[in-house]
Amino acid sequence: MRLSVLDLVPVRTDQTSSDAVAATVALAQAADRAGFTRYWVAEHHNMPAVAATSPPVLIAMLAAQTEHIRLGSGGVMLPNHAPLAVAEQFALLEAATPGRIDLGIGRAPGSDPVTSMALRGPAGRDDTDVENFPQYLDDVVALMSANGVRVAIPRQNYILKATPAAASVADLWLLGSSMYSARLAAAKGLPYVFAHHFSGHGTAEALATYRSEFTPSDVASEPTTFLTVNAVVADSDAEATALMLPNLQLMARLRTGQPLTALDLVEDAEDVDMAPQVQAMVDSGLSRAVVGTPQRAAQQVRNLAEQFGVDEVMVNPVAAARRGADARSSVARERTIELLAHELL
Numbered sequence: 001m002r003l004s005v006l007d008l009v010p011v012r013t014d015q016t017s018s019d020a021v022a023a024t025v026a027l028a029q030a031a032d033r034a035g036f037t038r039y040w041v042a043e044h045h046n047m048p049a050v051a052a053t054s055p056p057v058l059i060a061m062l063a064a065q066t067e068h069i070r071l072g073s074g075g076v077m078l079p080n081h082a083p084l085a086v087a088e089q090f091a092l093l094e095a096a097t098p099g100r101i102d103l104g105i106g107r108a109p110g111s112d113p114v115t116s117m118a119l120r121g122p123a124g125r126d127d128t129d130v131e132n133f134p135q136y137l138d139d140v141v142a143l144m145s146a147n148g149v150r151v152a153i154p155r156q157n158y159i160l161k162a163t164p165a166a167a168s169v170a171d172l173w174l175l176g177s178s179m180y181s182a183r184l185a186a187a188k189g190l191p192y193v194f195a196h197h198f199s200g201h202g203t204a205e206a207l208a209t210y211r212s213e214f215t216p217s218d219v220a221s222e223p224t225t226f227l228t229v230n231a232v233v234a235d236s237d238a239e240a241t242a243l244m245l246p247n248l249q250l251m252a253r254l255r256t257g258q259p260l261t262a263l264d265l266v267e268d269a270e271d272v273d274m275a276p277q278v279q280a281m282v283d284s285g286l287s288r289a290v291v292g293t294p295q296r297a298a299q300q301v302r303n304l305a306e307q308f309g310v311d312e313v314m315v316n317p318v319a320a321a322r323r324g325a326d327a328r329s330s331v332a333r334e335r336t337i338e339l340l341a342h343e344l345l
Helices: 017-034 055-063 083-096 113-123 133-144 179-188 203-213 237-255 266-270 276-288 294-308 331-344
Strands: 002-007 038-041 070-073 101-106 149-153 156-160 171-176 192-194 225-233 290-292 312-317
Touching: 002 017, 002 225, 002 331, 017 038, 017 055, 017 331, 038 055, 038 101, 055 070, 055 083, 070 171, 083 101, 083 133, 101 133, 133 149, 133 171, 133 179, 171 179, 179 192, 179 203, 192 203, 203 225, 203 294, 225 237, 225 276, 225 294, 225 331, 237 266, 237 276, 237 290, 290 294, 294 312, 294 331, 312 331
Parallel strands: 002 038, 002 312, 038 070, 070 101, 101 171, 171 192, 192 225, 225 290, 225 312
Antiparallel strands: 149 156
């Protein structure tokens, strides 16, 4: 069993962005010490509860403060960026820390339409960027390769590379939560990760399709995959459930179109009078998560790995904090990964 971490860099109501980033550094260092395989940071924009807006910036920061763990994006939302910019960023990260960088790429914008438009800038990029996603994906792969991309211009072929003398290439992963991403990853022969922590539905079908339709490539000779899951581990089931409640309520607000806020503290979440629709979403999220005592949570991870035929599980430690906690740390999140590591690694 391999364990990895997904981090959205959550911002609690008692934290500034600076506090949230400091807590992420501490969490990554804890994962590094505990023997986790990889640590991925997400890309979201203009969200009060999420400070992970720039994966390459965060990865560079974490690479300087960890020793062994692989670092990557979960993921870079490619329609927001020029393929060359992404290729250059991750080629440079790989050059600085060879063998430790993963480039996870996604198709979703990770933001609202207004923010997406602002990200794409004055060049006039639009929704065709989503339609062109497969080509952009090919461009990133080629630009990071030793040979680069041959661009045909009048009277010459121009060679374009992400870095001038790449000795190694970041591992590329395609991320998704739909059949589209599963089929695209299979067709292009790419490693694939299903966002089970976000969707929770269609995981088995997507992974089965990916495996059955996989075409070997220079990137991967056989289907390579794992999945993600939300997790909170504590000394008791009741405490684990309480620590997960703020995140579950936040996701329910997101899915019902309510105004978003920073992540509540546990005591504030417990005081919320949830409407039946929100309560149903909270209950559904709880049923799909890894939550409970160390022994119970470890068995849930083993069951997930067996159910979906994977030997690596990436946990998104979503434990909130109680009032009075140190704003520059996330003790419950650190404890979640440490307790899981003790049982599984």
